Amino acid sequence: MNLRNILLVIPALTLLAACGDSNQGKPVDDTTAILVKVSPMSPSKSGATLYASGTIEAVQSANISTRIMGFVQRLRVKPGDKVRKGTVLIEINNADITAKRAQVRANILAAEAAFANVEKDYGRYKARFGAQSASQKEMDDISAQYQMAKAKLEAARQMEQEVEAQMNYVRIKSPFNGVVTNTFVKEGDLANPGMPLLEVESPDQFQVVAMVPESDISKITQDMTVNVHLKTLDQWLSGRVSEVSSSSKNTGGQYLVKVILE
Template sequence: MNTPHSMYCDMTKLNPNWRLRAAVLLLALGLASAWAQTVPTVTLQAGPGTGGFALDGVVQAVHQTTVSAQANGRIVTLRVKAGDQVKAGQLLATIDDRDAVVATQRSQAQMLQATAEHRNMQAQYERTRELQQKGFVSKAALDTASSQLQAAQAATEQAKASVQQSGIGVSHTRVVAPYAGWVLQTHLQEGDLALPGSPVVTIYAPQPLRAVVQMPGARAAEARSATQTTLEVLGATGGGVALKPTGRQIVPSADPVSQTSEWRWDIAPQDAAHLIPGQQVRVQFDGASSGAVASLMVPSQAIVRRGELTAVYVAQGKGFVLRAIRTGAQKTAQAQEVIAGLRTGDVVALDPVKAASQR
């Protein structure tokens, strides 16, 4: 019968390195336990707010135009694409102008005919007037000749107007840029049928730009009383750049469904030079008169930014889970306000790298 001592001796004979392997395993478990214990955390507590709030909006071009077709016909050439820079008056597209050219030629022929008829009526009037002065024709004959001359003159003027109108029709087959800017989108391609009013190209001017927010009616009074308004434009990494608006406009109407009104803030030219329409912007209202509201602050070092994701690692069970959050104003260099995604009592990891290893 084998005793524990004999079994121990047999194991050492079969695997002389077992002690080393066991020591390595125990060391690894000890390091993992120590690692888990060294993840610094903080428990969130609601603190006094500053009486402010934030709303999300978007950067918008003040001058953005959808250039539409003004003539019937197929698109013959489309000379621009999305992302192209254009100058004022630059040709964007051409529409088949054969019908317009034929109409112009017809109008020109009618004008030549009307001009010839007018010259004939002018000569006939002169002869009738001379004969009337000599007593060979009556005053009624002269009046008739005068009426015919006036009718011929009116027909000539009408023919000239028709030529001008047909010329405008030809010009409508050329779609040009109304101002210098950038092509945002093309709506038709070569060969597509264009009708009057059909969108062809959308362009925008890179300056000036503005920030636009849909303001809830319940918060309008609070926003008006804010002592400071800051625009935070979110970048590709999730971080924000704080800007000071140069002016504000409030559209005096409300959406009947959402009960919001549009508020606009002008962006300074030097700031707008680094922005493009469509970027997300957060408008922060500080010092509102509604009173300070309790807010959650999270240390900046705990925030993880991955592309459009802003998140923190929150303790759950024996590990951590990544939770998306919505941040507010950057109150200090070390802390940022959290307006959604966390609540009082949540335990947040201060070292996201270490917390990620325990997910």
């Protein structure tokens, strides 16, 4: 959720976040205004009010994408669906990987059968060699066949692991427990590598993200106690400053501040 108009109130300094307060000639913004009161251990009695724009967002969120190109074969979820870690969210149709997977499985079956036969022969020759009824050359030959068959089976299984890793980009799973908040494609659409397909967020924990000007950033410290007021609900929540950006190089002189809601 994006709840704009965040007010950070700090003794000796007040930060005000206002995103578009003027509604003249514009539709009314139905987002919820929230008040964030930051309380240091030794507050000062003096203070001004400072405004900074910000949002409330999930601490854990992910835009789900794929690394391969293919058509969306099946979209298993919709916005609002709860998912568990490992739940298949979307399936991409990629004929090359599907065919490769089938070939690898066939190779494994053949390698397993060949290894089983050589293993039996190896056991017989080993027993005969111990009884001195098989020559050293025969033992060397069957040992070489045994090692070769074993290596082929291991190589086939290694290839299976590689193909299964590629299958993770065909049958894309949720990286954590959460809720599907958005989908960007539908069945039949072409999915390109890196293209966002859907979004998953964890509803367990949220944070306030605000931008603070350089002149005031020194008044905010990590782990500072914060009280968050949801204005429309007239509800207070507690929070803690979890991150204070050390640079404003690419943000127009504004510093990113994050407050974990507890």
